[in-house]
Amino acid sequence: MTINLHLKQAPSVPLEAEVLSPNVMAELSNSEIRALVVYHGKRQVPLEEFFDVDGERSYELIIHGELNKVRLIGRAMSRGTVTVHGSVGMHLGALMTGGRIEVHGDASDWIGAEMKNGFIHVHGNAGGQIGAAYRGALAGMKNGTIIVDGSAGLEVGMRMRRGTIILGGPAKDFTGLQMKGGTIILQSGAEIRTGAWMNRGTIISMKPLQMMPTFAYASDFNPTFTNVYAKQLKPHGIDLPFAGSDGTYQRFAGDLSVPGKGEILVWQPA
Amino acid sequence: MLRITGGKIYDPANGIDGHVRDICINDRGKIVDSVDGGRTINASGMIIFPGGVDVHTHVAGGAMNFARAMTPEDHRRTQAFIRTQSRRSGLGGMAPTTFATGYLYAGMGFTTVNEAAVPVLSARHTHEELADIPIVDKATLTLMANNEIMLDQMEAGEYERAKNVVAWYIWAAKSYGVKAVNPGGVAAWKWGSDAKQMTDSIDGYNSLTPGKIVTMLATICDDLGLPHPMHLHCNNLGAPGNISTTLDTLKHLEGHRAHIAHSQYHAYGGDDWDTMCSATAQLAEYFNTHPNITTDAGAVLFGDTVTITADGPWQHLLYKLTGRKWGNLDVENETGCGIVPYTYRPSNLVNAVQWASGLELMLLIKNPWQVFLSTDHPNGGCFWRYPEIIQLLMCADFRNECIAKLPDKIKGRITLPEIDREYTLYEVATSMSAGPARALGLTQKGNLGVGCDADIVIYEEEDDVARMFSHPRYVIKAGEVVIEDGEIRETPEGREFLVKPSYAPETDEFMRPRFEDCYTMSFENYPVEIERIENPNMQECINANED
Amino acid sequence: MTCTLGEVKQRADFIVYWGGNPAECHPRHFTKYTIMQKSKFLPRGRKDRTMVLVDIRETKSAKAADIFMQVKPGKDFELITILRALIKHQHVGDDQIAETGVTREMLDDLVQRMKSCKFGCFFFGMGLSMTRGKHMNSAALLTLAAEMNAFTKFVAMPMRGHGNVTGADVIMRWQTGYPFGITFNRGYPRYNPGEFSTVDVLVRGDCDAAFIIGADPGATMPQPAIDHLKRIPTICLDPHITHTSKLARVHITTAAQGISAPGTAYRMDELPLPLKPALKSPYPTDEDVVRRINKAISEKPFWLPEGSQPQMITAQV
Structure with a gap:
């Protein structure tokens, strides 16, 4: 049993729909779901004004349509699944504490911001501030996993404390800015200022990176934890190299300006 | 017109302790003997207090506004005020926005607040902000103790000139009195150093010491006949063992009136952070034998807050201790201020000592007319948490429960566990309203006598003291019912209290060259015009010679 | 970390303009508030003050400066971050420093001057706040100023544009x-x-x-x-x-x-x-x-x- 939602008409201004979450809908009848309030700009409108709703009382949501202007989907959800066929707007899965979100399309900024746990997989490209801390907050995501197959924007994993972010495509500037812990894996590298001001945590890049001047080269090595990561990532279709015969990781430590104990590992194929 | 019938009245200014009596209010918002017609509120079984008066708070001005900008993460989690037809939107929290400040104070039964730190240069800004704080009446104090033009005159022994300078500044800033912060210390901080003891020399001066500044400024406030005496934030705030500085400061005030701000932060024994303990017994003893001095507690409540004070050196210390965000703002020629978000934790021994010390002062100083409810908002905790303090003062059992949660090492460092005093409602009314009003010299406030302002708060009597004090049934401001059943009904504008102390006419010409030498603003643009104050209310200076 | 301009006028003996061209964009800034002013604490005015200009090109303001540091375009953030490391005695490699367009000698001299001044002030302009990195560039300079307070008095202030x-x-x-x-x-x-x-x-x-x-x-x-x-x-x-x-x-x-x-x-x-x-x-x-x-x-x-x-x-x- 699932709840299927189809976008009827594209909103003309952003539609804030934090009610698109299993936590909200799980116990509701079809008519109650249709009556849920969403915010079209400053207007409060029933969900059914923008969505056709099939099904009821389920922890499984399937949403169809180009939802670029639909924000806050799956915000603060704790269980269940949200599957989106189409693109989504900002704050997807922000503050979530559990459950699973899958997007077959592109996502915007702030996905998984300050999330505490759970899993987000975006098959297309994503925006900036993935798993980041909102302005002024001391910590970003505290646990969970975010996978983006495509590219990402600025400040990915800004101030994250734990958890894993994996990017298939390239990221823009300030990846891992002020990171406090956790892991970011960059399969296609990143633009500049990766790991700037990081305190702790690990950034692993499969491609050469332009390093901040305040990172010091430490050694070449093949840490055993990459082996463990590789096993964990395998089910998601991600190959993380670890065998010494395939190459080595160059390890950089920083950011000296903090001074921090973070590390950036850059893969060097043999 | 309004008549309140059947309530139990606690009006310490008139010695009324829980008698049932009617209160009548006329159309001009004053308490009168009788009225004909109008609304009647049946307050049978309810408790009636004069509206609360906050003697020391920081609700507006450059520093507060800086703190707002620094704490977006707090704004997001705090209570939001959603706009309605009678109310504007805003945010509560550690550094509430202006409209929310008015709603929160009024919602707790407070109707008068004293913004205790206004640098003259940003007085214009502070008044603009105060105009956006609805409902409550306001007064401001001008920061003087580190004003270089005044210090120069003190250094030169020119007492009369220094007095004229102070009076000129009070009127230029359109304020109500004088606040002295860390005398001499902030001036030194501008060079990155500090002046901690009364006899320390001050960078940039030869003979001037903090002690001399304290005595001279207190004399000036007395001689000018300001309704509120010098409002002093002592040197060496927050440091272990600073009780000696505080007592020494108090000795410099013998024979003068003075109000010591947030004395909790100035009542520590010990030599360092590891041995820090409460020294409130010594301080309370001094107050108990010196009725010329009043104080407010500056109590600390556990939880998040943002510390904001004109005491830059202390702020930098806090920043180093916490490693968190830090903002600092220095104002030319006058003062500086710092801002650090901070969390007081019961598990932290220093914080636990601070928490106990604030309550100890409230309980050990015998006369509630001398010690007032405050948290030095937002430094020790937010003002909207005052009801929690009232509960701690009124219920010894609850207090002991809280003490039991402190770390074991606290034993021997505080005297709170040995105190069994419980505040009565009459004492609470004194400490949160009548006392601070009297200390501020606002005779029409904190008083339910005929002719006074009809600022009244009515509580439904209940056992849960914190709940009772945070949810008044009615709040009446200047005769208007502003809060009823927890809802904001009306949001009238408040007034601002000002004084115009007299100064020699030639002071303008004396100030001009010095001013233009020090400041980056033209002399004519500097004083705040009276037209810029919304609803100004002039208060008389008292002629000190006649007492 | 900020202060009013009067504080700068009265006290600042070390002034850094970063990514701004006050000589042309804020023409009264020098004379009214900063380097040209004499004060009780700096009686010799300009002679008592050191002015540093950091910019990607030598503008007219460079003539007024005691020290001009030409940073490579887009390297402001890196340079400030290096300074944050250097003031804490962290070792940064020569090659890394060279990438920003300045030399170790220049930076060592700058750090030494920053630490030994009595009151330092950064002013930053659009060259910093509106180039790649934007708010993070400003944040970098503000952080550096805050951290400098472990050694001496330091503040930072944006040079705001026109209008109110x-x-x-x-x-x-x-x-x-x-x-x-x-x-x-x-x-x-x-x-x-x-x-x-x-x-x-x-x-x-x-x-x-x-x-x-x-x-x-x-x-x-x-x-x-x-x-x-x-x-x-x-x-x-x-x-x-x-x-x-x-x-x-x-x-x-x-x-x-x-x-x-x-x-x-x-x-x-x-x-x-x-x-x-x-x-x-x-x-x-x-x-x-x-x-x-x-x-x-x-x-x-x-x-x-x-x-x-x-x-x-x-x-x-």
Whole structure:
């Protein structure tokens, strides 16, 4: 049993729909779901004004349509699944504490911001501030996993404390800015200022990176934890190299300006 | 017109302790003997207090506004005020926005607040902000103790000139009195150093010491006949063992009136952070034998807050201790201020000592007319948490429960566990309203006598003291019912209290060259015009010679 | 970490302009507030002060500077970050330093001067805050200034552009808690620069009307933002004909602030200055117009249906 939602008409201004979450809908009848309030700009409108709703009382949501202007989907959800066929707007899965979100399309900024746990997989490209801390907050995501197959924007994993972010495509500037812990894996590298001001945590890049001047080269090595990561990532279709015969990781430590104990590992194929 | 019938009245200014009596209010918002017609509120079984008066708070001005900008993460989690037809939107929290400040104070039964730190240069800004704080009446104090033009005159022994300078500044800033912060210390901080003891020399001066500044400024406030005496934030705030500085400061005030701000932060024994303990017994003893001095507690409540004070050196210390965000703002020629978000934790021994010390002062100083409810908002905790303090003062059992949660090492460092005093409602009314009003010299406030302002708060009597004090049934401001059943009904504008102390006419010409030498603003643009104050209310200076 | 300009005038013996060209953009800054002033504490004026200019090219301001450091374009953030490391005695490699366009000797000298001054001040301009990295570049300099306070007194201050930007910022803060980038769509202020900031809202086409006062986005914003302004009903209040007023559906001519309309302006250091009009204008002030619009709106039905209230978004976490 699932709840299927189809976008009827594209909103003309952003539609804030934090009610698109299993936590909200799980116990509701079809008519109650249709009556849920969403915010079209400053207007409060029933969900059914923008969505056709099939099904009821389920922890499984399937949403169809180009939802670029639909924000806050799956915000603060704790269980269940949200599957989106189409693109989504900002704050997807922000503050979530559990459950699973899958997007077959592109996502915007702030996905998984300050999330505490759970899993987000975006098959297309994503925006900036993935798993980041909102302005002024001391910590970003505290646990969970975010996978983006495509590219990402600025400040990915800004101030994250734990958890894993994996990017298939390239990221823009300030990846891992002020990171406090956790892991970011960059399969296609990143633009500049990766790991700037990081305190702790690990950034692993499969491609050469332009390093901040305040990172010091430490050694070449093949840490055993990459082996463990590789096993964990395998089910998601991600190959993380670890065998010494395939190459080595160059390890950089920083950011000296903090001074921090973070590390950036850059893969060097043999 | 309004008549309140059947309530139990606690009006310490008139010695009324829980008698049932009617209160009548006329159309001009004053308490009168009788009225004909109008609304009647049946307050049978309810408790009636004069509206609360906050003697020391920081609700507006450059520093507060800086703190707002620094704490977006707090704004997001705090209570939001959603706009309605009678109310504007805003945010509560550690550094509430202006409209929310008015709603929160009024919602707790407070109707008068004293913004205790206004640098003259940003007085214009502070008044603009105060105009956006609805409902409550306001007064401001001008920061003087580190004003270089005044210090120069003190250094030169020119007492009369220094007095004229102070009076000129009070009127230029359109304020109500004088606040002295860390005398001499902030001036030194501008060079990155500090002046901690009364006899320390001050960078940039030869003979001037903090002690001399304290005595001279207190004399000036007395001689000018300001309704509120010098409002002093002592040197060496927050440091272990600073009780000696505080007592020494108090000795410099013998024979003068003075109000010591947030004395909790100035009542520590010990030599360092590891041995820090409460020294409130010594301080309370001094107050108990010196009725010329009043104080407010500056109590600390556990939880998040943002510390904001004109005491830059202390702020930098806090920043180093916490490693968190830090903002600092220095104002030319006058003062500086710092801002650090901070969390007081019961598990932290220093914080636990601070928490106990604030309550100890409230309980050990015998006369509630001398010690007032405050948290030095937002430094020790937010003002909207005052009801929690009232509960701690009124219920010894609850207090002991809280003490039991402190770390074991606290034993021997505080005297709170040995105190069994419980505040009565009459004492609470004194400490949160009548006392601070009297200390501020606002005779029409904190008083339910005929002719006074009809600022009244009515509580439904209940056992849960914190709940009772945070949810008044009615709040009446200047005769208007502003809060009823927890809802904001009306949001009238408040007034601002000002004084115009007299100064020699030639002071303008004396100030001009010095001013233009020090400041980056033209002399004519500097004083705040009276037209810029919304609803100004002039208060008389008292002629000190006649007492 | 900031202070008022008077503090700089009185005390600053070490002044760094970073990514700004005060000689040409803020011509009175030198003479009125900073290096040329004599004071009680710096009686010899210019001689008692050291001025450093950091910029990507040698502008006219360089002539006024004691030290000019030419940073490679786009390397400001790196350079500031290196300085943060150096003041804490962290080792940064020569090659890494060279990437920013300066030498180790220059930086060692700068760090030594920064630490030994009595009162240091950074002023930063659009060359820092509007280039790649944007707010993080400013944040870097502010952080460096905060960290310098472990050694001596140090402050940092932005060189704000034209108009009363600071005033808007200050008032938004006291009324809403946030300086800019605010939405009220739920009946209370929410903040997220990048999401609710004007330029981002316009570029994404997130709004269906615009009301512009005291600004000319038609001249300064990126093309997609301008295109959106043309698409939607745009109302512009301005004393003059501007790019924005030309593309707006409605242009209301108002009295020029400070010349014929009174008020308060906030200087770049947030000190309020009274504006005393010298002339009378036949046009209403901005304030008049906004008040009249407000009054007209208040006669319409309230924006919320009777009895409904928007949901606070934080309440659910």
